[in-house]
Amino acid sequence: MKKIMEKFKGKINKKSLKYGSYSLAVTAVIIAIIVVLNALLGLDVLRDRLRFDITKNKRFSLSDTTIQILNELDKNIEVIILTEEKYFRDDSMGSEILEILKQYNLKSGGKVTTRFVDVVKDPTFITRELDPNQVMGIQTDSIIVKCENRIKVVSRNDMIEYDYYSYYYPTTAGMKIEQVFTSAIRNVTAEMSKKVYFVQGHGEKSVNSWYSEMKSAIVVNNYEIIEELTLQEPVPDDAAILFFLSPTDDLTVNELENLQAFLEKGGDAVFLFDVQKTTSKMPNFDSVFERYSLSLNNDMVYEFNQTRYLGSFENIIPKAVSNDVTRNLDPTSLTIYMTSCRSVNILKTSQQWIKTYPLFMTTDMAESVDSATKQTAKGPFCLGALSEYTAGLDESRIALIGNSLFVLDEWMSYTNYNGLRYIVSILNWMQDEADAVYIPSKSLTSEPINMSESTRFIAFIVLSFVLPLAIIGVGLFVWIRRKHL
Incomplete structure (x- = not known):
């Protein structure tokens, strides 16, 4: 009996030892796998690559446009942030900027890097490395995008899209971090920036006071803005485009000559006119438009098609016509709203060196009222047109639109910001910058899961x-x- 018990006990011990050893080995393997995975996931490179953006508007992801630009980079880009790293990371906006910059580093294959410099500890860094002549306004907290000897200073304020609908003060509506950095990268890697001069002296509205969002969109798309140009003197040689923002007075003879000389040398111009409070004509402006087979009516257009106006008949939802300006956009989804519009005529011409294109159209249910005679006319009406003139020394292009309010800060915050895309696309068409696009901001709105x-x-x-x-x-x-x- 004793032998039997010992034999049975031995079997039990062998069996227990066998399965106990197996369990121990499995446990050890699992613990080892967990330790290795934890160590790998602790690596910054791997952790960043394994992150997923589950926000609805892909707030922390880069657009296809930016990724394509980064894939084509053949130079190294350095983003220099002039502040202490800990202070920047602890800030909510700073941490979001860093998350986006991580994506720039990953998608560029390491060509875009980020560096912090505490100018309190290194007070000579700005004059030594960035701005020896101290003319660029670089200071503590500035963010610089640098490629070789070219730099672009960007600010946090440029990365914020404001809503001007509030009567008291603007509120933050979205973030333009990607738009700012991608445009800065294009700027420092491009051969040169084209200059857009905003003309003053004819009752034009201030771009800073009324059209700051449009100004920001133009600047971040690699154009340099020069304000308050007068046409009393010849247009500067470095001007690429002249911009007229809702003039109310006509050109003088001298100004007309300077404008025509600029256009004849291949210069381009954008004209945004609003409904006039007076019936006075502008024959000198009209002569410029006539050279491009266009004319501007002194009227106001009303749209009576129920699907093509917003709230009231003067708030028109025009149809964007397919042409070289809209081919990089999607007019069917990029709806714009234009309030209080004038109509534009495309004149018939047999001159083969002039090509005209409608840009925005109403339906045939629209009507216009002449500001002087109060006579009405039936639609459809053209609210904006493009024209190319190729008979001069160089090809010249203009855009004539019977409305400027569609890119007004307050009006866009009430409707949408699509007007900016058309303005930027017009400038790109004029300068043959077909690949430059407007990158929309990322909304801050958090929608609940329904x-x-x-x-x-x-x-x-x-x-x-x-x-x-x-x-x-x-x-x-x-x-x-x-x-x-």
């Missing part, structure tokens, strides 16, 4: 019963199996 009643019921059943029972079932299965080993 679930139907049936979906909520299913989620409740799964989380309250199915999942717990599954866990208990697995546990019972393992316990019973091990009990019978």
Whole structure:
């Protein structure tokens, strides 16, 4: 009997030892895998690559446009942030900027890097490395995008899209971090920036006071803005485009000559006119438009098609016509709203060196009222047009639009910011910058997850019963199996 018990005990010990050793080995392997995975996931490079952007508007992801630009980079780009790193990371906007810059580094294959410099500890860094002549306004907290000897200073304020609908003060509506950095990269890697001069002296509105969002969109798309140009003297040789923002007075003879000389040398111009409060004519402006087979009516257009106006008949939703300006856009989805518009005529011409294109159109249900005679006319009406003139020394292009309010800060915050895309696309068409595009901002709006009643019921059943029972079932299965080993 004793021998039998010893034999049975030996079998039990061997069996227990066998399965105990197996369990120990499995446990050791699992612990080793967990340790290795934890170590790998702790590496910054791998952790950043494994991150997923689950925000609805892909707030922390880069657009296809930016990724393509980064893939084509053949130079190294350095983003220099002039502040202490810890202070920048602790700030909510600073941390978001760094998250976006990580994506620039990853998508560029390491060509875009970020560096912090504490100018308090190194007070000579700005004059030594960036701005020896101290003419660029670089200071503590500035952000610089640098490529070889070219630099572009960007600010946090440029990265914020404001909503001007509030009567008291603007509020933050979105972030333009990607737009600012991508445009800065294009700027420092481009051969040169084209200059856009905003003309003054004819009652034009201030671009800073009324059209700051448009100004920002133009600047971040690699154009340099020069304000308050007068046409009393010849247009500077470095001017690429002249911009007229809602003039109310006519050109003088001298100004007309200087403008025509600029256009004849291949210069381009954008004219945005609004409904006039007076019936006085502008024959000198008209002569410029006539040279391009265009004319501007002194009227106001009303749209009576119920699907093509917003709230009232003067708030028109025009149709964007397919042409070289809109081919890089999607006019069917990029709806714009134009309030209080004048109509533009495209004149018939047999001159082969003039090409005209409608840009914005009403329906045939629209009507116009002449500001002087009060006579009405039936649509459809052209609210904006483009023209190319190729008979001069160089090809010249103009855009004539009977409205400037569609890119007014306050009006866009009430409707949308699509007007900026058309303005930037017009400038790109004039300068043959077909690849430069407007990158929209990322909204800060957080939308709740909406679930139907049936979906909520299913989620409740799964989380309250199915999942717990599954866990208990697995546990019972393992316990019973091990009990019978």
